[in-house]
Amino acid sequence: MNFRFQNLLGAPYRGGNTLLINNTLLISPVGNRISVTDLIKSQTLTLPFQSSSNISRIAASPDGVFLLAVDDNSRCLFINLRRRLVLHRISFKKPVAALNFSPDGSFIAIAAGKLLQIWRSPGFRKEFFPFELVRTFADCDDKITALDWSPDSNYVIAGSKDLTARLFCLKKLSGFNKPFLFLGHRDIIVGAFFGVDKQTNNVSRAYTISRDGAIFSWSYSGTDDKFDKLGGDDSEPPSPGCGYLLHTGKWELLKKDFFMQAPAKLTACDYHKGLDLVVVGFSNGLFGLYQMPDFICIQLLSISKVKITTVVFNDLGNWLTLGCAKLGQLLVWEWKSESYILKQQGHYYDVNCIAYSPDSQFLATGADDNKIKVWTVSSGFCFVTFSEHTSAVTALHFMASNHVLLSASLDGTVRAWDLFRYRNFRTFTTPSSKQFVSLASDPSGEVICAGTFDSYEIYVWSLKTARLLDVLSGHEGPVHGLMFSPTNAILASSSWDKTVRLWDVFEGKGAVETFPHTHDVLTVAYRPDGKQLACSTLDGQIHFWDTIDGVLMYTIEGRRDIAGGRLMTDRRSAANSSAGNILAGGSSKYICMYDIADQVLLRRFQITLNLSLDGVLDFLNSKKMTDAGPLDLIDDYNSDAEDGVSKQTRRNLGYDLPGSMPNRGRPVIRTKCLRIAPTGRSWAAATTEGVLVYSIDESFSFDPTDLDIDVTPEAVDAALNEDQPSRALSLSLRLNEDTLIKKCIVAVSPVDIPVVASSVPSRYLQRLIEAFADLLDSCPHLEFMLRWSQELCKAHGQYIKQNSRNLLPSLKSLQKAITRLHQDLAETCSSNEYLLQYLCSTGTMK
Known part of the structure; x- marks a missing residue:
């Protein structure tokens, strides 16, 4: 029973910024978890802890040891990345839009609303309150959106929604009361960066980038005055030679350049100080690489047609990380050789079905985006994507040969895929179009069976010839579960007509046994020896049948065990919620594991702690309830307008149609599919968060191959x-x-x-x-x-x-x-x- 969370598949990236540390480790937020990808070893792992909601911003210390992660609720985790442990936690009073470690690693700059806060960076010591607030600057008139430190860790340049950037000094100096303002932009500042002279490594210029696609270059001409030559009222005077005084020199606007991508908005940018390169991403999927200060376009390419939400350089400046939150797409691009180092894309709709390969090394996923992806379990990488289906993929099944994958879809086809040549080599169809929702193959791999949603029939084909052999009729509802007995050719089918039927496919005798139930049967599973059959029903019960004598052995009441989580629109608590009637379908934050012999609950896994999902809280906050409904569901701001999405575009996408976006687009936590690996050492669940893999082994040391x-x-x-x-x-x-x-x-x-x-x-x-x-x-x-x-x-x-x-x-x-x-x-x-x-x-x- 010692199953522990191993990895999160199916979603390499969900939003927020990404990091490339030590030139090889890619850090990306995935919902309320953090994924770490080793670009050299081609392995990805998910850190074992969770945040309270979706992570929006992350920052790493210069040595790559510590990681800061801030979620949508402004709760911050201070993480030891090498030990994969949370050292400290803190909550900020305002939403955090940007954060950054100082180059020497001793301070952290955090943009909390309109405030710029400078905190002393915690270390390895256990302290009662490790975070120490050093300075707070309240000079900005709107939310701060961008931050950058000077190389000497004494100055911070901050861009804001008030169309300006400001220069702040960490030290309290007698001659520096007001920050210097960088003016002239006509849109929100997306990025603000210090430029350095390559010979002296001192600040010689600055760049400010706005959302309308403008980049302003500012030159700095200063004196040789340093901190040790200037008196101040700071209680901790800086050490001699710690940096130049950027506020005593002269800043002037050198020139204005424009990326000329209107009407697209500039949504992400990054600057590499060593190479003097700027990379920018736009809302139309374009990204551009420019040599500064001459503003020479090196590359201008498109990776998709949707908004780029993050771009970042690695330390050497030869790799670019590009992310699209809507597509779940994450790319690492080597711009010099124009080749991909990493190209991963998750499902951008919910995963419907999963299947383990017979050796437990591969995991296939099918989703509402019509795609099938095959993942390597040990590395967490997707190595092939099949997109021939034209509608949602509803069922997957691996053949015993380990290199043939079967898929069923609502488009009326069942397809067979060759995992050696990565192609569709068989397509099984019916005389009239049907919607397939279940799939099975006999142990010998000679016949394939698929259950339908609309005609309530089961179709049988030959794998070798793709010829339709038989049509099994008898069910009076959608056939949502199919499975062959591991020991013989008896097919078990479960249907919404409240029955489970056994079919002798090869003899053609039709239904040889019928097991009646009091509620709709959702799925069916054989015991490995074929002597017992388990059926899950709509009322949250699991029935166990003796397949030889055809009698009901016992029943497990699972409705109360799996109950938990209240929707925003529910009028009652989680324990009395009407959603409990479909909990057997997986609408819960729990996965239960039972002992069949004693019919007792062994363990209950909570699949997520993410409060950004609906149905995680057992009790809602009464302070957020209003006459118009829950406060979280009232859309009182136009966030899409800031991203360049007009109201007409929202209507075209169906967002503003009545009833089209319940819960203001908040996804509801549920589990759609569950599979145990053939080795029995791990299991996977297709959830709203992605595909969660739990394993007994700390690492995959046992390789069945x-x-x-x-x-x-x-x-x-x-x-x-x-x-x-x-x-x-x-x-x-x-x-x-x-x-x-x-x-x-x-x-x-x-x-x-x-x-x-x-x-x-x-x-x-x-x-x-x-x-x-x-x-x-x-x-x-x-x-x-x-x-x-x-x-x-x-x-x-x-x-x-x-x-x-x-x-x-x-x-x-x-x-x-x-x-x-x-x-x-x-x-x-x-x-x-x-x-x-x-x-x-x-x-x-x-």
Whole structure:
């Protein structure tokens, strides 16, 4: 039952800004979670903690150790990125539109509404209140939208919605009462940046960029005065030579340039100080790269037709990260070679169905956007997308061969996909168009069955010829569940007509058994041995049938277990909400796991804590209830107008139609599909947040693809008999059998330990250390085991250092076992020492 959250698939990016730290790690917010992508290893992981609502802004310290994440409720998390832990939390009183660490990492600039706040950056120390507010500037007349630090960490330039940018000094100086204003723009400031001289590394210019596509270049001509030459009333005077005084020199407007992309709005921008490059993104999907200060266009390309919400350089300046929140699209573009480093796009509508491959290495997802995506579970990357369907994908199924995927859609087709050549090699249709909502294949892979939504029939095809073999009639409602028995060719179907029927497909006898229910049956599943059938009904119950005798064995009442979460439009609490009538369909924030033998609830997983979704709170805040309804559902501002979306565009998209956007577009939390991996070590759920993967393993160390016909217990014994300890240990680790692993460890000669230890693959190191920890409790060969541990640390020291977080649980177990033995031996040796002294003394006396 030790399933823990492993990763979030199906949504690489949902909005907010992104970061590229250490040139290789891409940090992106995904709802209320944070995703970290290693661009070199091509792996992505989701940090295990959640924010209270969707994360809107993130910032990283210059050394890449700390991460700040602020959500829509202005709640901030201070994160140790390497340890993946939340160190501190703080809430700001105003919405945060921008935040940034100072170049020396000691301060944090935060734009909280109209206020610019300078906070001292917390460290590793545990403090009661780690955040210390150093300065607050209240000079802006509207919300601050952009921030940038000077290289010496003494000045901040801030752009605002009042069409101006201001220069603020961190120190309290006697001759600097009012900030310098950069004027002239006619639209909201999107970006404000300091430019530096490459030779002296001092600020020599500044750039301000507005939403209407204008970039103003400002030149700075200053004196050689520094902070140590100027007196001030600051209690902490700066150290000598810490930076030049930017407010004593002269700022002047050098020139105005325009990107000329009207009517599109400029929505995102970034500046690289070392290369003097500016990248900008527009609301029409274009992005441009310009060499400053000459304003030379290097590239002007389009990645989509929707708004670009984030653009950012890496430290070297050769990679650009581009994100589109609406499409869930995230790209890393190397502009010099004009090639993609990363190209990932999630589903931009809800995921309807998921399916594991037989070896549990791949996960296929189908959604309302008519697309099918196949993900590698271990890396979290999508490696192929199929878009031939013209309507929502409703069901997916992997064939036993592992490289054939079947899909059913509302467009009236069932398609077979080749995962080697990435093509659609079979299309199954019917004489008249039908809407398919369920799919199954027999264990041999000869026939394919699909259930319909409109005609209530089940169609049967041959996979080899794509010929329609049979049409199974009898249901009086949509057939939403199909599954073949794992042991024979009996097909089970569940329907909204309150029945489950068993069909003998090959003999053509029609329905051989009917199991009646009192409510609509939503889905059906066989036990792996085929002797039991589980059915979920609309009233929140799970019925278990004996497939041999055809009798009802027992029923689990799941309605109360899964209840929770109140919608904004509900008039009653979550416990009495009318939505409980469809909780068996997944309209809940919980996923329940039951013990079938005892019919008891083992564990309840809460899939999200995101308050940006409807149905997460059990009790609504009565202070936000008005006569016109909940305050959160009253649209009292025109946010789309600021993004360049007119009212006519909103009507064309259907946003302003009556009843078209309930809850002001707030998505409702629910689970549409749930699948357990064939290995039983993980399971996945298609939710409103994306595809959540839960796993027993801390990492995917067991790879079923390592198993072939030669990897058997007999092969392990044969290798031991032939005096091949390295091969025997490798085979036992591939089998993942505890007894075999321990047997191979003990069989190694002490002389061969260094050689065998160095031959162990790094991915099996955690499993091997866990075996050592177990062996130390029962093995009498203490020196032998300590020698093993020492040689492993010598051979794999670098790997252990780089993956200390993943190996920490097993290393702690080994340390505890060694410490326990050390204490026992210390007591034994101490008592023996006194006994020996006594015996020696008595011998002398005699």
